[in-house]
Amino acid sequence: MPKLTDTQTIILSAAAQRADNLAMPLPKGLHGAAAKKVITMMIGRGWLEEVDADLRKGEPLWRETGDGHGTTLVATDAGLLATGLEPVVVKTMAAIRTHAAQPPAPKRPTPRAGTKQAQIITLLQRPEGATIAEIVAATGWQAHSARGMIAGALKKKLGLPITSEKVDGRGTVHRLNAS
Incomplete structure (x- = not known):
């Protein structure tokens, strides 16, 4: 295992605890020329990698590329191994943290029996x-209330697959597909 400085250990350990192994933001007090020197060396050794930053996800920028985009830093498998962490374990833990941070899927409402909605x-x-x-x-x-019930409560709120088609002699016929 390679010998890491305290700063390198802090950067890689923090990256191992973040989703997608992001090495940004850097530790407090590390900026300017010192940050550039440490990061350049870590990239050279293959411990960090510059990747395009996803600004929609709010990923912090390492540097701007000049075309309105930027890059961020990600710890590589070699960087995680340098800290003594197995990349598979780190990726599994990151996936668990990401999954745990997501709110549970909303429960779909169910229609009550004996109501006009149930009749429809x-x-x-x-x-x-x-x-x-x-x-x-x-x-x-x-x-207009019947049309509103179909479009709003049944299609949008309950998510029921209702189709409509014109039938000769009857007009527009609405059906609830059995899918």
């Missing part, structure tokens, strides 16, 4: 589907 879903599930006029007759609603 039942009408739409029939093989022949349902027209707005049939939904209005079953619920006593206005036509």
Whole structure:
């Protein structure tokens, strides 16, 4: 194992604890010519690598490239091995941290039984589907309310796969696909 300075150890250890093994930001007090010297040497030894910074993710910049883009620093597998860490373990831990930081997927709402919404879903599930006029007759609603229920509550909120097609003699027929 190569001999690392305290600064190199701090940089690589911090990178091992960050998602995607980012070596940025550098430790406090390390800037200017000293930072450039340390980083240049670490890149030369293959411990760090300059990669394009993803500004949408808010990755910190190491340097600007002059075309409105910039680069950031990432610890390589060789850099992680230099600190005595196995790259596979570091990548696994980074994946666990990233997964744990993500909020759980929102629970999809389910329609209550016996409501007008449930009646409409039942009408739409029939093989022949349902027209707005049939939904209005079953619920006593206005036509615009029935269309709003289909577009808003059923399609958007519940995410149901409802299709519409023009049928001769019936008009527009809405169906809830069984997928």
